[in-house]
Amino acid sequence: MPLPLEGIRIIELSVIIALPLGGGLLADLGAEVIRIDPCSRLDTRTGGPQPDGRTTERYWNTSGNFNWMHRGKKSLALNLQSREGLDAFRELVRVSDVVCDNFTREVMGRWGFDYAGLKKIKPDIIALSNTGWGHTGPWRDYPGLAQAVECLTGLANYTGYFHGQPSRVGQNYFDTACAMNIAGAISAALIYRNRTGKGQFIDHSMLEACSQNTAETVLEYQMTGRNGERWGARNPAYAPQGCYPCKGNDRWIVIGVTSDEEWQSFVQVAGNPAWARDAKYKTVLGRRDHHDELDERIAQWTRDQDSYELMHKLQKAGVPAGAVLSGKDFLLDPQIKARGYFELLDYPTEPAVGVRPYAGRPWKSSLNDLTIRHSAPTLGEHNAYVLHDLLGHPEDEVEGLYEKGAIGASPVDTAPPPRQRGGLQQQKDMGMITDFDLDYKEKLGIG
């Protein structure tokens, strides 16, 4: 059974997260994704985490985040500043279906590879460009970043502690949202091309993609004139709800009581204490009006309990509850294990990496055995495959391209190795990490 995107070849010119992760999903779906991997600008190849926290000799091949996002791709380490590099790129476009990039607007055009240029090389090409703000409009040349988008959509305005300042949420939420959007957009364009024979240009603006996520706020503004207020951990629709402390270091539980029945169940699980029987808590408005004191009561009750056990107890009684899982908890969680969300993948060319678990994708298909196709490529790993096998250049000519600096297999500028952030104990003392396990490989079953 061919995978959904089997037979589709995608050229990816990408930095940071949004497009790399989108391309990784397309590779899972069966597309042949060829990353143009510059030797002079290693991007997230220089990031962490490195195996066991130690920077390896070829650290550009051993970054955990890079290897997760770029899984299943091929690497062509092509120098687009060279004439030979540009020629090879043109040849590759001729045999490809999709070219996608997430540079700032003008970069592809500088090489002659904007949509107009690509279309001359391959008339039915699908081109996607992901930028912060889109290819037109007064902000078109501004650089973009997911964190900036999170502020501009206003999501940061609603997120945050009560009475506190606006907040972003950890890591790069809107990068991954755009990764999904991009993967979907490319499939949509393939559906269109399949039927009409025509390619097209997709101008993907992160601000536009993500302003969908705050749509209700612009409607609320139009409908009520309200112009944004912080939610904290509370959804304005029900009470009580919140994040409460549990037993142990940095252990928490989220509880959300969404109806009077669930409140009664909650009271039963809590052992029917006198405070909970107070009439003022019987109704949803009463609970909302006394939310702060209710939070204190609930926190006193949860404080000495195990977050996982309490979650199971509440869920069995029909009360929505979830332990706040850490990265480690999640990797070891029974539900996640039962669904096989993490996939063990060997990285044969770099023994320091070896076998590690990587997040697959948040869905399963009854038709396709979706997996990460193979480990992320080392820098320039597929130079010979692309130039010789695919484009038919003789082997000695490919060797000559190395000498001319048109392709490579190791960094050309002395790119700085990843910054060391001190030992694990020191990081823990500073609060940079919550905890660490020296025997994590045993715990993960990769020891």
Next chain:
Amino acid sequence: MEDALQGVKVLDLGHYIAGPWCSRVLADLGADVIKIERPDGGDPLRKYGPFPDDIPHPEKSGLFLFLNMNKRGVTLNLKTESGKAILKELVKWADVVVENFAPRVLPSLGLSYRELSELNPRLVMTSITNFGQEGPYRDYKATDLVLYAMGVIMHISGVYEREPLGHALEQAQKTAGRTATAATLAAIYQQQRDGNGQHIDHSIMESMNFSLAGTNNLYAYMGAVTGRGPKAEYKKFFSPVALGIPALFPAKNGWVSFSAPGGSRPESLGILAELLDMPELNDPKYHATDPATESKVERMVYARTLELDKEPLFHRGMGRTVARGSSPGGGAGRRTIVSMVQTPQELLNNEQLHARDYFVTLDHPVAGTYTYPGRWYTMSESPIRFQRPAPTLGQHNQEVYGQLLNYSNRDLVYLRKTGVI
């Protein structure tokens, strides 16, 4: 011009946010989407709001109106045998079913993927659930915040000294809608190419986790557990964007943020000095990063940003980066990216979005005229179009049941009286 999904027929059995989100993208791309709602009250999102002047009305819920544009709507009671029979007729017509019921619901009605695919082997069915169709938590309940907690994103959000924080505005549901859309579009491509159907089993808990870039990898590669750190005393005032929350600075009329260039301390302060007209920041005495110096610099910068309006600061920072030119390959590099927190009013009036005709204004027969965020992306050959507002409850019963399934008007009156539609 043809739409990307011209000719694709979709049944939207979704309710609330995640399912309708997915089917709305399909509708925007040109699929014919029929939204199926229960006759008694319809989609619960109709109760959710926001409402004009805070007066609830089932046809005026802002989020419902937004998530159901471009769809037709019918009512159908799936708990009756007659309703099930009609649904099965529609399934034979459809290419795609999108649903987000709890895992036990459709099988208990005899409408599982297995049963529906017997009627239509080409069927693509996308099921979005909190935890997936299987596994020990399959029947657990969730709120948006519960999914934030269990997807890990919450554990690393907020500050070290306080409880974990989730995003506002039901982001878990929206993230799931987006991921499920990517999965569904690939399945439609496969269906059109090979003629095969499939069941997509999508877990929101997993899609929340997938929204995290690095936390899984940190444990998988070195056994470290990411948190909400560092502790306040170690917080770098002008810290590079990596973990946690980068600094937001109070401006005169809101908040601004600076994403750091990743340069040395003198470089970083030099950029701030330039942006904020604060040459004093170039004094080497501020190059130290001890807590006392950090807090001194922080107070100085806060005092200065409070005097400035956010928009000019935003344009000045972004313009500075543009003027310096970006190296081929873009990226943050040594560039500074300034941002500002916009209010809904500012978002609605944003000059960039208006220059690109992003917003769409639709007249709804009951709710009235409102402006909504528009297309997901701009497609040059098959542009996304907005042709109809969200349906009123059962608005297209006659059109769908009469014209598509050939029921007579008398049949429809009968079905209505008996609570089937």
